[in-house]
Amino acid sequence: MFAELIFYSFLAILSMIKSLFAFLIFCIIEGLLTFGGNMKKLFSLLFSVSFFILSTNTYAGSHSHPVTGEKLAADQTFTYWHGDEHSSHDPQILEDTYGSNIARDLFEGLLNQDADGNLIPGVAETWSANDSKDVYTFNLRKNAKWSNGDPITAHDFVYAWQRAVDPATASPYSWFMEIMSIKNGGEVISGDVPPSDLGVKALDDYTFQVELTASLPYFAAMTTHATTFPTHKATIEAHGSDWTKPENMVSNGAYMLTEHVINERLVRERNPMYWDNDNTILEKVVVLVIPDENQGLTRYLAGELDQGPVPAGQYKKLKAEYPEQATSFPRLCNYYYTFNLSETGIEAFQDVRVRKAMAYAIDRNVITEDILQAGQTPAYTFTPGSTAGFDVPKVAFSKMTQPERDAMAVSLMEEAGYGKDNPLSFTMIYNTSESHKKIATVMAQMWKQKLGINATMENTEWKTFLDIRGKQDFEIARGAWCGDYNEASTFLDLLTSPSGYNDGKYSNASVDQLMTEAKTSSDSSKLYTTVERILAAEMPVIPIYHYAGVFMLNSQIKGWPYDNVEQNWYSRNFYKVAK
Amino acid sequence: MINFILKRISIAIPTILILIIISFILMHSAPGGPFTSEKPLPEQVLKNINAKYGLDQPMYIQMYNYITGIIFNFDFGPSFRYKDRSVNDLIAQGFPVTLKYGSWSFIIAVFFGVSLGVIAAIRQNSYLDYLSVGFSVSAQVLPNFVMAPILVLIFTLWLGWLPGGGWEGGKIQFVIMPVIALSTSYMASIARLTRSSMLEVLNSNFIRTARAKGIPKYKIIFSHALKPTLLPVISYLGPAFVGMITGSVVIDMYFSTGGIGLHFVNGALNRDYSTIMGITILIGCLTITFNLLVDIIYAWIDPKIRYDS
Numbered sequence: 032m033f034a035e036l037i038f039y040s041f042l043a044i045l046s047m048i049k050s051l052f053a054f055l056i057f058c059i060i061e062g063l064l065t066f067g068g069n070m071k072k073l074f075s076l077l078f079s080v081s082f083f084i085l086s087t088n089t090y091a092g093s094h095s096h097p098v099t100g101e102k103l104a105a106d107q108t109f110t111y112w113h114g115d116e117h118s119s120h121d122p123q124i125l126e127d128t129y130g131s132n133i134a135r136d137l138f139e140g141l142l143n144q145d146a147d148g149n150l151i152p153g154v155a156e157t158w159s160a161n162d163s164k165d166v167y168t169f170n171l172r173k174n175a176k177w178s179n180g181d182p183i184t185a186h187d188f189v190y191a192w193q194r195a196v197d198p199a200t201a202s203p204y205s206w207f208m209e210i211m212s213i214k215n216g217g218e219v220i221s222g223d224v225p226p227s228d229l230g231v232k233a234l235d236d237y238t239f240q241v242e243l244t245a246s247l248p249y250f251a252a253m254t255t256h257a258t259t260f261p262t263h264k265a266t267i268e269a270h271g272s273d274w275t276k277p278e279n280m281v282s283n284g285a286y287m288l289t290e291h292v293i294n295e296r297l298v299r300e301r302n303p304m305y306w307d308n309d310n311t312i313l314e315k316v317v318v319l320v321i322p323d324e325n326q327g328l329t330r331y332l333a334g335e336l337d338q339g340p341v342p343a344g345q346y347k348k349l350k351a352e353y354p355e356q357a358t359s360f361p362r363l364c365n366y367y368y369t370f371n372l373s374e375t376g377i378e379a380f381q382d383v384r385v386r387k388a389m390a391y392a393i394d395r396n397v398i399t400e401d402i403l404q405a406g407q408t409p410a411y412t413f414t415p416g417s418t419a420g421f422d423v424p425k426v427a428f429s430k431m432t433q434p435e436r437d438a439m440a441v442s443l444m445e446e447a448g449y450g451k452d453n454p455l456s457f458t459m460i461y462n463t464s465e466s467h468k469k470i471a472t473v474m475a476q477m478w479k480q481k482l483g484i485n486a487t488m489e490n491t492e493w494k495t496f497l498d499i500r501g502k503q504d505f506e507i508a509r510g511a512w513c514g515d516y517n518e519a520s521t522f523l524d525l526l527t528s529p530s531g532y533n534d535g536k537y538s539n540a541s542v543d544q545l546m547t548e549a550k551t552s553s554d555s556s557k558l559y560t561t562v563e564r565i566l567a568a569e570m571p572v573i574p575i576y577h578y579a580g581v582f583m584l585n586s587q588i589k590g591w592p593y594d595n596v597e598q599n600w601y602s603r604n605f606y607k608v609a610k
Numbered sequence: 611m612i613n614f615i616l617k618r619i620s621i622a623i624p625t626i627l628i629l630i631i632i633s634f635i636l637m638h639s640a641p642g643g644p645f646t647s648e649k650p651l652p653e654q655v656l657k658n659i660n661a662k663y664g665l666d667q668p669m670y671i672q673m674y675n676y677i678t679g680i681i682f683n684f685d686f687g688p689s690f691r692y693k694d695r696s697v698n699d700l701i702a703q704g705f706p707v708t709l710k711y712g713s714w715s716f717i718i719a720v721f722f723g724v725s726l727g728v729i730a731a732i733r734q735n736s737y738l739d740y741l742s743v744g745f746s747v748s749a750q751v752l753p754n755f756v757m758a759p760i761l762v763l764i765f766t767l768w769l770g771w772l773p774g775g776g777w778e779g780g781k782i783q784f785v786i787m788p789v790i791a792l793s794t795s796y797m798a799s800i801a802r803l804t805r806s807s808m809l810e811v812l813n814s815n816f817i818r819t820a821r822a823k824g825i826p827k828y829k830i831i832f833s834h835a836l837k838p839t840l841l842p843v844i845s846y847l848g849p850a851f852v853g854m855i856t857g858s859v860v861i862d863m864y865f866s867t868g869g870i871g872l873h874f875v876n877g878a879l880n881r882d883y884s885t886i887m888g889i890t891i892l893i894g895c896l897t898i899t900f901n902l903l904v905d906i907i908y909a910w911i912d913p914k915i916r917y918d919s
Binding site: 116118119124198199203205206217221222273275293294320321322323325329333335494495497501531532 | 704
């Protein structure tokens with residue numbers, strides 16, 4: 032491999048020397064001849080040689096959709112945008128949304144989600160739990176095959192799940208198996224017992240059973256997560272970490288990996304071995320990695336992508352121009368600023384009146400309507416309103432008008448002993464980004480005007496920022512959190528004392544107590560509402576807004592699951608209609 | 611000459627070693643690590659990952675393992691970011707890309723740069739001179755991150771002639787815009803260098819003598835003025851060539867070419883220690899090689915320069 036590199040470099044060196052002299056002769060001749068339009072000739076020659084005009088496939092298709100009867104486009108290729116290269120598409124190794132999107136096409140787990148996020152059969156045809164909900168049994172379909180033709184058995188799941196927790200795999204998502212409460216999950220991860228002791232077994236080739244340490248009513252839903260997807264033992268043992276390369280890969284999803292160039296593209300094509308292949312319509316799915324969002328949009332507009340990004344602040348304009356294509360929907364993510372409430376924080380923030388005043392003084396509508404402009408919602412609670420089973424409590428300050436909030440903020444601040452004569456000063460930190468900067472500027476301005484606060488803005492590069500925040504080396508810091516699953520505890524757990532993600536070190540015994548109760552309660556939604564009320568009264572963090580997902584989608588692409596709030600999509604449910 | 615080359619190579623090895631050690635220490639002392647994230651990993655999981663990548667060992671052992679791995683197995687280690695790819699994989703996939711668009715940019719930059727410079731010099735103060743100088747100055751002040759969007763706007767969005775990005779194995783329509791965007795500012799620098807150097811040479815005594823003897827102008831330029839003109843240009847070309855073939859983050863990011871320029875910057879941002887080290891070493895080796903090459907070409911062109919004492 033490296034010999035090849037050296038060879039290339041050597042070749043380049045040689046050709047450089049050669050060309051250096053070749054063009055010198057040429058340029059002298061050119062230099063002497065150039066008095067009129069000779070240069071022009073050269074240019075036109077060069078350009079005419081190099082321009083290959085791209086042709087596009089535009090002939091109409093003759094097929095129609097088997098269910099809806101819509102006329103299908105001849106070219107069933109779906110090309111979409113990723114802003115960054117995914118870290119891996121090995122189900123047990125991957126850790127990002129981009130990787131999960133790819134893995135859901137290449138692999139199929141026990142269960143899938145439909146367009147509304149409901150559970151539907153995947154490799155498992157039926158599933159059941161015992162009465163205490165701590166033993167789950169999955170009956171696998173017998174016609175499911177790997178892309179090399181091998182049948183998929185319960186042993187493949189046993190292998191994959193053991194692989195996920197095996198310390199030798201060092202999966203960054205092994206903790207997911209631990210929160211699935213699988214017997215011995217944590218013990219295997221810490222190396223106390225061998226992976227074979229994990230509470231999973233194949234009762235026979237087509238019956239997979241999982242033993243849990245706790246009663247988990249939502250366990251089945253967790254098997255749609257990529258970490259639980261099966262992997263092919265023989266392939267992994269033969270190729271090691273190279274098994275995810277297109278030439279080696281064996282997978283069981285509706286698509287197979289056919290090309291992968293890091294930071295450029297990943298191509299997957301129909302898997303003829305997939306058990307439901309007859310119902311797959313899209314032939315080919317292509318991911319293009321385009322780090323610059325504006326460039327991503329340009330290429331979408333040029334027709335190179337079927338799905339593209341909407342750069343910050345451009346949604347309104349695009350929606351007006353392309354109402355059919357610009358899409359916005361709520362996402363399970365929040366954006367907030369956290370006070371440092373630990374010993375290293377400043378004295379003033381220990382005063383709840385100061386924290387409340389600062390939260391009240393921010394006009395969230397200015398941020399969502401004037402800065403972000405893409406359907407984000409102002410946040411008065413930590414948990415987004417779109418979270419399943421969460422009733423948004425009408426906390427006091429969400430009901431007020433902004434002038435009322437401002438008046439309240441001023442009086443709270445005065446009570447606390449701060450004002451224009453005795454201004455509060457602190458540093459707010461955020462990670463380097465254009466939109467974080469805009470929001471921080473607006474916040475600092477609002478605080479300055481309304482409360483006379485002197486906030487110094489400081490931005491740092493991402494990893495440094497995380498390091499500073501994790502060590503409580505800040506006064507007030509930006510934060511954002513996306514739910515791992517569609518339930519309020521994925522957000523609220525962050526503000527409990529033992530949470531490793533609680534960078535502000537907020538600690539409230541009743542919040543901890545309520546969140547522990549919620550784990551086993553049959554009506555947890557009331558408990559979450561109570562927690563949110565406590566948060567609104569104590570204001571350990573300032574909620575700013577709840578995210579919206581935005582993208583451009585070619586109106587020929589049908590089947591996008593807008594109502595699936597987790598946005599778990601499967602390409603085999605999409606199809607492209609004729610123009 | 612052989613002695614000189616041997617001497618240079620023997621200096622190069624410790625230089626690379628020092629480069630490795632300094633970058634290694636710098637990389638590891640940056641705050642955060644390859645596995646720092648918004649959602650910090652549970653302690654045990656992080657421990658397993660650190661053990662897998664040997665990050666749990668003291669730094670001098672990590673460094674020793676890294677350097678011996680390179681020397682004995684030519685193994686630059688696994689990428690921490692792209693977990694099932696090695697740095698060798700990343701470079702093997704990315705370097706041919708940057709090499710291709712970099713080499714083309716180099717050829718085009720040198721070709722047009724020198725031509726423009728020579729034309730401007732021999733036609734000093736004519737409209738050709740002003741045109742060439744005007745072009746050079748404007749191309750030099752137009753950075754490639756401004757150039758790239760303009761090119762895409764014209765050729766992709768308005769004219770629809772070229773794809774806005776991608777590489778697809780380096781088909782010509784994917785190479786054109788990266789090459790234009792990358793080569794223009796180099797071209798401008800070369801043109802300006804050539805012009806001023808040529809002017810200086812043309813005003814020197816030996817050219818006047820040659821003219822007085824009645825030698826035809828093209829012959830004066832070709833066989834007398836050219837060699838000394840190129841000396842300063844060549845010393846610029848060595849580092850410029852390395853700069854071009856090791857890629858540009860702007861080009862890789864904007865045109866999604868998949869070259870190593872983006873890996874270099876992302877490697878630093880992601881604290882992907884092994885990737886950043888691998889590319890640093892590659893660039894270091896190339897720089898040393900091309901500087902040596904420039905010195906050799908120097909001696910070849912200018913008989914006044916003799917490296918053997």
